[in-house]
Amino acid sequence: MKSVIPVELPNQSYEIAIAPGGLDFLGTWMQGLGLGQRVLLVSNPPIFEHYGERAIASLTQAGFVVSPCLLPEGEQHKNLASIQQIYDAALAHHLERSSCMVALGGGVIGDMTGFAAATWLRGLAFVQVPTSLLAMVDASVGGKTGVNHPQGKNLIGAFHQPRLVVIDPDVLNTLPEREFRAGMAEVIKYGIIWDADLFEQLDAAPRVDQLQALSPELLQTILTRSCQAKAEVVSQDEKEAGVRALLNYGHTIGHAIESLTGYSLVNHGEAVAVGMVAAGAIALTHNLWDETANTRQTQLIEKAGLPTQIPSAVRVDDILPVLQSDKKVKDGKVRFVLPTKIGAATITSQVEMTTLRPLLQTLVAS
Numbered sequence: 398m399k400s401v402i403p404v405e406l407p408n409q410s411y412e413i414a415i416a417p418g419g420l421d422f423l424g425t426w427m428q429g430l431g432l433g434q435r436v437l438l439v440s441n442p443p444i445f446e447h448y449g450e451r452a453i454a455s456l457t458q459a460g461f462v463v464s465p466c467l468l469p470e471g472e473q474h475k476n477l478a479s480i481q482q483i484y485d486a487a488l489a490h491h492l493e494r495s496s497c498m499v500a501l502g503g504g505v506i507g508d509m510t511g512f513a514a515a516t517w518l519r520g521l522a523f524v525q526v527p528t529s530l531l532a533m534v535d536a537s538v539g540g541k542t543g544v545n546h547p548q549g550k551n552l553i554g555a556f557h558q559p560r561l562v563v564i565d566p567d568v569l570n571t572l573p574e575r576e577f578r579a580g581m582a583e584v585i586k587y588g589i590i591w592d593a594d595l596f597e598q599l600d601a602a603p604r605v606d607q608l609q610a611l612s613p614e615l616l617q618t619i620l621t622r623s624c625q626a627k628a629e630v631v632s633q634d635e636k637e638a639g640v641r642a643l644l645n646y647g648h649t650i651g652h653a654i655e656s657l658t659g660y661s662l663v664n665h666g667e668a669v670a671v672g673m674v675a676a677g678a679i680a681l682t683h684n685l686w687d688e689t690a691n692t693r694q695t696q697l698i699e700k701a702g703l704p705t706q707i708p709s710a711v712r713v714d715d716i717l718p719v720l721q722s723d724k725k726v727k728d729g730k731v732r733f734v735l736p737t738k739i740g741a742a743t744i745t746s747q748v749e750m751t752t753l754r755p756l757l758q759t760l761v762a763s
């Protein structure tokens with residue numbers, strides 16, 4: 398069964414199509430977009446090994462002329478060198494203004510393909526085919542694209558919306574369990590900041606730490622409600638002038654942890670999980686939410702098999718300066734997204750760095 402979630406935007410709306418086996422309909426669904434023939438299919442070797450042939454067959458049968466571009470795997474390669482590789486492939490495949498890039502992969506491939514598409518020939522269409530849970534529920538939707546700078550996470554980028562998102566939940570069967578859990582961090586995020594009912598459903602489930610432990614209904618709920626939450630927020634505030642900042646819940650500290658550990662010790666979802674625990678603790682000390690809500694958040698994060706402590710390799714004194722390059726900084730003040738209850742959050746610049754330091758120290762793993 399196919400379910401469709403619209404992302405309504407002033408310039409160009411698009412659809413998120415969620416359908417088991419949807420990968421085989423990629424070409425057919427792209428036929429309706431009015432694109433030229435040439436397609437650059439961007440992926441990485443392990444994902445291409447699993448799904449490249451099917452994606453190419455689907456696109457070719459629909460009349461597209463496809464060339465693959467395979468980038469090295471991993472967050473450490475989310476940089477301008479990989480973007481250069483996409484540009485070189487775009488040139489070699491003679492992409493034109495009407496051509497399209499297709500991202501087949503996790504959030505790293507999606508963010509980089511989107512950025513290359515935003516900038517090559519001053520802007521090409523691109524389509525997201527997310528293969529990780531995290532990319533399905535978050536990264537493939539909303540048009541934040543970009544790469545890391547040596548000094549910080551996602552500092553180089555552009556807003557560029559995809560023309561279509563195709564989610565085939567069947568591909569999750571090959572996703573490593575650790576990466577599944579990383580995706581659950583962003584799902585829990587929606588439960589905390591936006592959708593209390595989603596939180597309650599996750600809380601009531603016996604297990605949420607691996608794909609096989611979920612009922613088909615719960616997986617469907619996770620995918621649809623997360624995409625709905627993201628679509629609603631992005632439709633209200635495409636370029637993060639206001640409410641979209643809530644989607645950054647857990648990311649202020651999370652991004653600092655990722656960057657300080659060289660993008661290898663913890664993955665994005667794990668860093669966000671720790672960041673949410675930190676934000677929950679800050680909210681508690683600022684009387685924004687209560688002990689019960691804070692404990693429920695921590696327990697759900699633990700149930701998802703995610704970390705709740707800052708890795709011991711990270712020094713709190715190193716976190717504070719990194720926060721200054723967070724994209725939410727305004728007039729030199731770090732702004733935090735903090736929860737006010739399960740299902741709602743606010744953004745504030747009232748967190749003093751002097752109180753933050755000892756609080757973060759209590760969260761460092763021993």
Ligand SMILES: NC(=O)c1ccc[n+]([C@@H]2O[C@H](COP(=O)([O-])OP(=O)(O)OC[C@H]3O[C@@H](n4cnc5c(N)ncnc54)[C@H](O)[C@@H]3O)[C@@H](O)[C@H]2O)c1
Nearest residue numbers: 503504505506528529531532535536541568571572576665
């Ligand atoms: N643009 C946004 O709005 C947004 C939102 C959230 C996260 N992000 C970004 O997304 C990235 C994290 O994404 P991620 O968690 O998908 O990481 P990722 O892209 O590195 O993928 C995780 C790992 O899983 C593998 N993988 C993916 N799908 C697979 C499958 N079906 N079968 C087997 N292996 C598979 C990948 O090869 C990789 O090794 C970060 O760079 C983060 O900044 C962006």
Ligand SMILES: O=C(O)C(=O)C[C@@H](O)[C@H](O)[C@H](O)COP(=O)(O)O
Nearest residue numbers: 535539541550551641644645648724
């Ligand atoms: O879509 C958004 O907006 C988000 O903040 C979603 C986040 O999960 C995602 O990690 C995003 O890439 C972070 O954006 P950044 O602007 O803080 O780099």
Ligand SMILES: [Zn+2]
Nearest residue numbers: 583648665669
């Ligand atoms: Zn994120």
